[in-house]
Amino acid sequence: MDASHLHPKHKKPANESHSPLASKQDSVLPTELITDILSRLPVKLLLQFKCVSKSWLDLISSPEFIKAHLNISANDKGYTYHKVVLKVDQPDLKNCSLASLLDDSVIEAFDLDYLMKNPHRAIWIKFKKLTEPRPGNYIMYGFEYDELHDDYNVMDIFNNISHNKLQCVKVKIYSLKSDSWRSIYECWSGDLPTTWGTLVNEKLHWTLVDEELHWTTDVWVMKEYGVKKSWTKMFTVNFPDNPVGYLFRPPFCMSNKGEILFMFESSFLVYNPNDDPIRNSKITNYDAFYQAKIYIESLVWPFLQKELTIQQQ
Structure with a gap:
C-alpha cells in the first residue's frame, strides 16, 4: 500500500507538516476513515507504516487502535486473520x-x-521472572487476559487436600499490572484435570x-x-x-x-x-x-x- 495517495497533489511549503494526519486540510481522507482502513490491515504492514509519520506512529501504537485492530481480526467470521x-x-x-x-x-x-x-543469531528476549514460591503438588496452570482491568494474569493450581470426597486446591494468581500474587482456595467433586487451561468468555477452562x-x-x-x-x-x-x-x-x-x-x-x-x-x-x-x-x-x-x-x- 502506497501512503502517498493520502496526500494532496499540490506542493507544500518547506515548513509545512508532511504528516498525513497533521490536519484535515493536509489529508485527502478524514482521520476517522484512515483509522478504519489501517485497523483492517495485517500486522506486518502496520509495523512498516509506523515509519510513515509521527502521527501514524502514535496512532498505530495507541491502546485504542491496538484493541480495535485485534477486535476486528478476532471477530472476522471468515477466519481471514x-x-x-x-x-x-x-x-x-x-x-x-x-x-x-x-x-x-x-x-x-x-x-x-x-x-x-x-541458534547462531544473537538475540535479546524480554521476559519477566515470577519468583513467588510454589508450594504443594503443582498440577495445572493457565494464562488469561482480564479485559475489565486491562491486566494479564497467570494462574497456578496446586493439589492441596481431599475433604469429604471433595478435591481442594490452592490457586495462586499473578497480576502483571500490580506485579503481585494473591491466593484463593477452591474445592469441587470429581477428578482433577492435569493440563493447561483454555480461556473462553474471559474464564479459564480445563478438561x-x-x-x-x-x-x-x-x-x-x-x-x-x-x-x-x-x-x-x-x-x-x-x-x-x-x-x-x-x-x-x-x-x-x-x-x-x-x-x-x-x-x-x-x-x-x-x-x-x-x-x-x-x-x-x-x-x-x-x-x-x-x-x-x-x-x-x-x-x-x-x-x-x-x-x-x-x-x-
Whole structure:
C-alpha cells in the first residue's frame, strides 16, 4: 500500500507538516476513515507504516487502535486473520491458514520465521521472572487476559487436600499490572484435570485428558453459558473405520458454515453435520506435527505502559 495517495497533489511549503494526519486540510481522507482502513490491515504492514509519520506512529501504537485492530481480526467470521502454528521437529515451526484448513482439500504449510530458530543469531528476549514460591503438588496452570482491568494474569493450581470426597486446591494468581500474587482456595467433586487451561468468555477452562481411542464422538454445546441444564447434544460424529492412531481431542474450531474441524494425531478432519461426510484436510510441506494452536497476529504488547514507552524510545 502506497501512503502517498493520502496526500494532496499540490506542493507544500518547506515548513509545512508532511504528516498525513497533521490536519484535515493536509489529508485527502478524514482521520476517522484512515483509522478504519489501517485497523483492517495485517500486522506486518502496520509495523512498516509506523515509519510513515509521527502521527501514524502514535496512532498505530495507541491502546485504542491496538484493541480495535485485534477486535476486528478476532471477530472476522471468515477466519481471514486466523492462522495455525504447527510444532514440527525442534526447533522448526510451521504455519498455515485456518480458513484454508476449513475450505481447501490441500493446504501448504509454510516455514515460520522466528528469532529463536537460528541458534547462531544473537538475540535479546524480554521476559519477566515470577519468583513467588510454589508450594504443594503443582498440577495445572493457565494464562488469561482480564479485559475489565486491562491486566494479564497467570494462574497456578496446586493439589492441596481431599475433604469429604471433595478435591481442594490452592490457586495462586499473578497480576502483571500490580506485579503481585494473591491466593484463593477452591474445592469441587470429581477428578482433577492435569493440563493447561483454555480461556473462553474471559474464564479459564480445563478438561480431563482421555487417552482412549474413540470411533464415535458426541458434540455438545452449552446454549446458555454457565447454565448446566443448557447443555445440548448437537450431533454424533462417526469417524472412519479402523482409525489407527486416532487419539481424540476436543474440536479444533467450527466454521461459519457449521463444519467442525478435528485434529487427530498429525492430521485434520473436517466434519459436516448436515450431510454427515468427513473429509481430510491434507497439509503439504511437512512430515509430522505434534501440537497445533490457533493464533491471531496482533499489535498487543503485554507489558506495562511505562515499559512500552521505554521500548519505543
